[in-house]
Amino acid sequence: MGPESVAASPTSDAVPGLPEYAPRPFLLQDRRQETSDTVTLTLVPADGGTVPSFRPGQFNMVYAFGVGEVAISISGDPTRDGPLVHTIRAVGKVSTALTRLRPGDVVGIRGPYGQGWPIDAAEGKDVVVVAGGLGLAPLRPVLYELIGHRSRYGRVEIVFGARSPADLLYYSEVQEWRRRTDLRLQVTVDSADRSWYGDVGVVTQRLPDTRFDASRAVAFVCGPEIMMRFVAQALEARGLAEDAVWLSMERNMKCAIAQCGHCQYGPLFICREGPVLSYRRLKPLLAWKEL
Amino acid sequence: MGAPEEGPARHYLLARADFQSLFDALAREGYTTLGPTVRDAAIVYAEIRNVEDLPIGWTDRQGPGTYRIERRKDDALFGYNVGPHSWKGYLYPSRERLWAAHRSPSGFTVEPPEAAPPRYAFLGVRACELQAIAIQDRVFDGPYADPAYRARRASSLRIAVQCGQAGPTCFCASMGTGPRVGPDHDLALTELLGPGSHRFLVQVGSPRGAAIADRLPLRPATEEDLRARDALVDQATSSMGRSLRTDDVHDLLLGNPGLHRWEEVARRCLACTNCTLACPTCFCSTTEEVPDLSGDRVERWRRWDSCFTLAFTQLGKGSVRRSPTSRYRQWLTHKLASWQDQFGSSGCVGCGRCITWCPVGIDLTEEVAALREESSAKTAVSGGER
Incomplete structure (x- = not known):
């Protein structure tokens, strides 16, 4: 089965005889505090089965027993078989319950759903990755792929921004990536005190410093919607084509299978046509207020 | 004469005096019959068993934000227009359990449906x-087809009834969805009521419909009966109270997010969600987690939701569609325009329920016309500037 068919058809790991809506129990193996309100959960199937394969950028519906379900992108390494990894920020009732779980607790998983980053289209090209805050979570699988198969890609430029140094995700890993000589990673924060020696400013301020061949580059961008809009505009101004820029959109989701209607964005169901979509398709929609 | 199946050979007559035999045949075939009945001063759909349960001699008077039932001068069984209910309440119930689960050694176990x-x-x-049922079929089909919907839909029987009259809020003719009953049904009835004669033209549309027809005391229909039916349908068409121009509506709505009319209609809209609940095609839903007192067993329910609520687009600490303007715009653009992109047809069948059941009488046909007028005025101005 090709990657496209994985994304477009129901997950083969659906519980037999049960509707698509039924979650599969996963055991929480490890919990890592990323920031004050964000944790990374490492999960393995409680039934001893295999972890479903996924494409970078896809998401699961993650279920806290007795509380509810929420859509969370997958943050693990797609290049190797391993546990399922989700990075979750405590925002609402469900995500807060998920961040409070302890190793040995069980969560429900259904998925993966949606269209991921078109990583195949990036082969042989320069790759620009721009992440804002929690937006690094759905992009981390892209970084694993780029690093894991480094020779397949041209220049790799990464810009990672956060509100403050305390909000930086995957801190030790980011430090490792910064030391690599086969890619360039810039980290910037919106504000910091004197203990911060790095850049201060929004991610768009770091973009002029990135080097890529606009005629053969792709960009993957994830972060707050307003940040993605400005980054996409800046990349377009640098000569990147609209269909070489990809954004990951976020909307309220209840079903993840294009039936509850919540994630509609113009004609798109973000759960089915997205969450990753080309700037070519998004540009006219991003101009609408409160769409 | 049209195609061979349109000839009288495929059509039968059922006398009004024998109408109970239809209820009896449905019961013998194992069906639960749902149909129109008078309840709480409205003609609603409910389980019915006898011909007396039908709204005999009743009709309705409808307009924007108003609905009243009143007596007819005759004893017609189906002499009314569509009421507040639609069949979606049965094929896609307003509340439905998706699954249940209990705690178990592996964490939790999901119980079979x-x-x-x-x-x-x-x-x-x-x-x-x-047509509304056909539209929802397309929503719940696809790679993630809803198994419960599909099962209910597959086992259900659709007995259509031709409209002999249209209400002031009806506009199916302009939507291409009526008033003539299309070929996709199991049985189609036309109530023919004249001086000293009350009979039903019966058309068989499927083998399952034929199985019911076989149990009825039918006699052959004549060309005259078919002409009477066509006259009735023509009567319904000519009494259609409203119309909606559809040829330009896709680009009109999707190309004009900034028109003043969106703000204007939102000042009247109460965001009460009545239109979406009364609509026979609106399908949005949310989920509810219902744990028992022990917390060891939980049920997950789906219930109808509406794009008019603030919580519908809740994301993080706020909602995407905060203003009623954005929510009315979402509903109308989805119903009439982006639905075409998603499912290959309009999401509107012209039944008029959203007009009748809007407490402030907002009329989407009027809104579309006003949006079109403002848009063309704008185009004329910008054209003049060039």
Whole structure:
């Protein structure tokens, strides 16, 4: 089965005889505090089965027993078989319950759903990755792929921004990536005190410093919607084509299978046509207020 | 004469005096019959068993934000227009359990779904409602087809009834969804009521419909009966109270997010969600987690939701569609325009429920016309500047 068919058809790991809506129990193996309100959960199937394969950028519906379900992108390494990894920020009732779980607790998983980053289209090209805050979570699988198969890609430029140094995700890993000589990673924060020696400013301020061949580059961008809009505009101004820029959109989701209607964005169901979509398709929609 | 199946050979007559035999045949075939009945001063759909349960001699008077039932001068069984209910309440219930689970050694175990789906016979399905069912079929189909919906839909029987009159809020003719009943039904009835004669033209649309027809005391129909039916349908067409121009509506709505009219209609809109609940095609839903007192067993329910609520687009600490303007715009653009991109047809069948059941009488046909007028005025101005 090709990657496209994985994304477009129901997950083969659906519980037999049960509707698509039924979650599969996963055991929480490890919990890592990323920031004050964000944790990374490492999960393995409680039934001893295999972890479903996924494409970078896809998401699961993650279920806290007795509380509810929420859509969370997958943050693990797609290049190797391993546990399922989700990075979750405590925002609402469900995500807060998920961040409070302890190793040995069980969560429900259904998925993966949606269209991921078109990583195949990036082969042989320069790759620009721009992440804002929690937006690094759905992009981390892209970084694993780029690093894991480094020779397949041209220049790799990464810009990672956060509100403050305390909000930086995957801190030790980011430090490792910064030391690599086969890619360039810039980290910037919106504000910091004197203990911060790095850049201060929004991610768009770091973009002029990135080097890529606009005629053969792709960009993957994830972060707050307003940040993605400005980054996409800046990349377009640098000569990147609209269909070489990809954004990951976020909307309220209840079903993840294009039936509850919540994630509609113009004609798109973000759960089915997205969450990753080309700037070519998004540009006219991003101009609408409160769409 | 049209195609061979349009000839009188495929058409039969059922006398009014024998109409109970239809209820009896449906019961013998194992169907639960759902149909129109008078309840709480409205003609609603409910389980019915006898011809006396039908709204005999009743009709309705409808307008924007108003609905009243009143007596007819005759004893017609189906002499009314569509009411507040639609068949979606049965095919896609307003509340439905998706699954249940209990704690177990592996964390939790999901319980298998409940028993076989009900076998519904829908009696009195109007042309626009057949189209509404077909539209929802496309929503719940696809790679993630909803198994419960599919099962209920597959086991249900649709007995259509031709409209002999249209209400002031009806506009199915302009939507291409009526008033003539299309070919996709199991049985189609036309109530022919004249001086000293009360009979039903019966058309068989499927093998399952034929199985019911076989149990009825039918006699052959004549060309005259077919002409009477066509006259009735023509009468419904000519009494259609409203119309909606559809040829430009896709680009009109999707190309004009900034028109002043969106703000204007939102000042009247109460965001009460009535239109989406009364609409036979609106499908949005949310989920509820229902744990028992021990917390060891939980049920997950789906219930109808509406794009008019603030919580519908809740994301993080706020909602995407905060203003009623954005929510009305979402509903109308989805219903009439982006639905075409998603499912290959309009999401509107012209039944008029959203007009009648809007407490402030907002009329989407009027809104579309006003949006069109403002848009063309704007185009004329910018054209003049060039």
